[in-house]
Amino acid sequence: MNRTPLLDVKHLRTRFPTERGEVTAVDGVSFQVYAGETVGLVGESGCGKSVTSLSILRLFGKHSGTRLEGEINFEGKNLLTMSLEEIQKIRGNRISMIFQDPMSSLNPVLTIGDQIAESIIRHQGASKKAALEKTVEMLRLVGIPSPEQRVFDYPHQLSGGMRQRVMIAMGLSCQPKLLIADEPTTALDVTIQAQILDLMLEVKERLNMGMILITHDLGVVAEVCSRVLVMYLGQIVEEAPVETLFEHPKHPYTVGLLRSIPTLEGNRSEKLHVIEGMVPSLHQIPQGCRFAQRCPYADRLCFDQAPDLTEAGRDHKVRCWHQDKLSLEGGMELAFETRERRETLSG
Numbered sequence: 311m312n313r314t315p316l317l318d319v320k321h322l323r324t325r326f327p328t329e330r331g332e333v334t335a336v337d338g339v340s341f342q343v344y345a346g347e348t349v350g351l352v353g354e355s356g357c358g359k360s361v362t363s364l365s366i367l368r369l370f371g372k373h374s375g376t377r378l379e380g381e382i383n384f385e386g387k388n389l390l391t392m393s394l395e396e397i398q399k400i401r402g403n404r405i406s407m408i409f410q411d412p413m414s415s416l417n418p419v420l421t422i423g424d425q426i427a428e429s430i431i432r433h434q435g436a437s438k439k440a441a442l443e444k445t446v447e448m449l450r451l452v453g454i455p456s457p458e459q460r461v462f463d464y465p466h467q468l469s470g471g472m473r474q475r476v477m478i479a480m481g482l483s484c485q486p487k488l489l490i491a492d493e494p495t496t497a498l499d500v501t502i503q504a505q506i507l508d509l510m511l512e513v514k515e516r517l518n519m520g521m522i523l524i525t526h527d528l529g530v531v532a533e534v535c536s537r538v539l540v541m542y543l544g545q546i547v548e549e550a551p552v553e554t555l556f557e558h559p560k561h562p563y564t565v566g567l568l569r570s571i572p573t574l575e576g577n578r579s580e581k582l583h584v585i586e587g588m589v590p591s592l593h594q595i596p597q598g599c600r601f602a603q604r605c606p607y608a609d610r611l612c613f614d615q616a617p618d619l620t621e622a623g624r625d626h627k628v629r630c631w632h633q634d635k636l637s638l639e640g641g642m643e644l645a646f647e648t649r650e651r652r653e654t655l656s657g
């Protein structure tokens with residue numbers, strides 16, 4: 311693997327103004343994506359996955375008051391200090407994004423052919439005719455039957471699965487170097503999900519793209535990602551190669567996420583393990599470890615002082631004072647059920 315990362319995010323901070331004061335939704339996030347690899351970004355709802363990906367392309371309204379800090383280096387340039395004109399040339403061209411909800415990202419009054427062709431014309435300066443031919447080719451590539459006819463359809467004429475394929479065709483039409491896919495298959499049924507993922511991976515291989523895959527589905531992560539970032543309340547709490555993360559997780563939060571995966575063999579009536587408690591509000595970030603209130607291992611130190619993200623092994627980083635306890639055999643089996651003790655500590 312070429313060791314110069316395609317994308318190098320350093321100390322990213324994203325702040326939003328709100329009626330109750332400013333919140334820091336992404337707080338000092340650093341990670342790299344190399345060409346040809348798929349990095350998974352996981353964590354419960356609201357932990358900052360989408361804000362991280364939107365920050366990369368600065369997809370916040372000009373007047374939204376959003377503040378971005380840090381560096382986002384892509385092909386040797388810092389996307390955060392670039393002019394808007396420059397970043398617009400990169401969006402949908404060198405870096406593409408696929409969103410969760412295809413309906414909100416497709417224009418309902420334009421045919422899908424025109425939408426894809428427009429992006430090819432804008433970014434690649436192709437003629438209208440060449441762009442339409444390329445569009446048909448892309449739609450065929452993503453498995454849309456009779457693409458010559460489908461180019462004249464409007465988004466509402468397609469099923470959800472087909473619309474998602476159109477989004478992917480659009481995202482890939484300019485052969486991006488980096489694809490950011492934010493829950494690309496969540497809205498689809500399971501068989502279609504698998505087909506779409508296979509398709510994205512196939513194209514990724516062919517183009518040697520780097521990919522960031524945001525998902526709630528750890529099964530998908532296990533299948534397609536090479537490296538995983540686990541986020542909690544705006545920070546990365548664990549980063550590891552996928553096998554390491556699944557076999558030797560060191561952050562209690564990661565363990566909690568892993569234990570909440572339904573297994574195929576599992577007894578359906580057995581209650582699924584969920585992480586106790588709720589994610590704190592961005593308006594009330596705990597002074598110590600952000601996960602302490604919900605963590606079975608939390609002690610005084612955890613409530614008083616925030617741990618840093620530290621090296622825990624080869625390509626493995628963890629943000630936990632007690633990461634070594636978890637690597638002990640059976641450590642993971644220690645209960646997630648000591649609520650009383652935690653309530654005493656958190657006062």
Ligand SMILES: Nc1ncnc2c1ncn2[C@@H]1O[C@H](COP(=O)(O)OP(=O)(O)OP(=O)(O)O)[C@@H](O)[C@H]1O
Nearest residue numbers: 326328333335354355356357358359360361362592
């Ligand atoms: N424009 C905004 N103004 C204020 N707060 C925001 C804004 N956008 C996002 N947030 C907050 O930032 C936090 C992170 O949101 P984000 O959408 O990144 O979560 P997520 O990890 O993508 O969750 P999900 O899995 O539900 O998609 C949330 O608390 C959210 O309410």
Ligand SMILES: [Mg+2]
Nearest residue numbers: 359360361492
């Ligand atoms: Mg999201």
